[in-house]
Amino acid sequence: MTDTNNFSEDQDHIPYCIGNIRHNGVVSTSNRLIRPIELSANEYKALLYAMAVANLSEKNNQDKGITEQTYIYLYKDDLADLLGLSKRNSINVAIDRIYKELSSRVAHFIIEEPNQDAKKKTKKVHSVVPIIRELRWEDDLKNAIQIRFTSEVLPYFTQLAGGNFTTYQLKHLFALDSVASMSLYTYFIKNEFKFTNQETYEVALTLENLKALIDINETKYDRWVDFRRYVLDKIVAEINENTDLHLEYETIKKGRPIVGVNFKLHHRAFEKPTIEIRATEREKIYLDVPFEDNATVKDLGAKFDMNVRSWYIFNDDLNYPHFKKWFKQLGCLTDSQANVVINDSLFQMDFASVGMSLSDFKKSMKHKLKTDSEFVLSLRERLNDIFGKDVV
Structure with missing residues (x-):
């Protein structure tokens, strides 16, 4: 990691920026920045997070600005949180991929320049420029990506006080x-x-x-x-x-x-709002819906989550009382979720008993997943891997 003690106090730029704003912050970018080109969602979020950290550091250090020499630190735990990653291995894989691919990415801008044609004072020019000047990811520590942006890109998210820019809520983008x-x-x-x-x-x-x-x-x-x-x-x-x-x-x-x-x-x-409830308390309630009731719950306003193969509502839904007949047992899985789990080949290898037929195993395990909350809780990490999100 860069030794921050080497930076002298009389420098006219911010030597490094460290942010811990996660989902609660904002990011401001110039309206002339169209978008980075060919980025994955994780790369885009990492870039936006770095820009938000720069925005915050500049706001807190009004006498200094961000330059090509400024290192912006994105810590692994913060990145894992904003990308929705929980297992250490998946975090390292995602960050390694961001590191390898982000360094070669470019950004697309529309720039207005003076026009020699007297009838038009300015002309619009499309410009493609590198985003990153330097990207550091230390093999030994692997606790933070360190980014230095190019001077061509920096003006589009720093020193925006008098410019034409838009501020976005990170929680919505992420x-x-x-x-x-x-x-x-x-x-x-x-x-x-x-x-x-x-x-x-x-x-x-x-x-x-x-x-x-x-x-x-x-x-x-x-x-x-x-x-x-x-x-x-x-x-x-x-x-x-x-x-x-x-x-x-x-x-x-x-x-x-x-x-x-x-x-x-x-x-x-x-x-x-007709119901007072904090955003942090709003959560999905997955429903155990027989096939013949699909049309009914849809008409009542339920939505279908393709990842976990289950209908759901939110706990502040106005039709909440009408869905009670389809509420699953607390801490357990719905019928459709249990079907996904028992058909997972790795799950079968780990939990099938010697001498038990596959059909008997599925029947027994499905009942357990729908009724035994303690057993389901013990599988929480495995279920998150299967569904890609928290379902209990």
């Missing part, structure tokens, strides 16, 4: 799992100033611009039904479930062909 969702969400927030104090507003995008915004090749998913099913509906569902925006959309047609999408946005910041 709740999204795809870069496409993050790109569309930030686009809407960036343009929100045009609709100040409006609870609901509309934003229209051509299909070509929408695909460019979420980094989908124009020729990919050229059939609207495929683009809607495999891309757009998933993005809209993820933003609606995890952020302060609620999206609906309708198509824009030119004759019969669909040429664009008109988004209708509702900002939940304007809502007056």
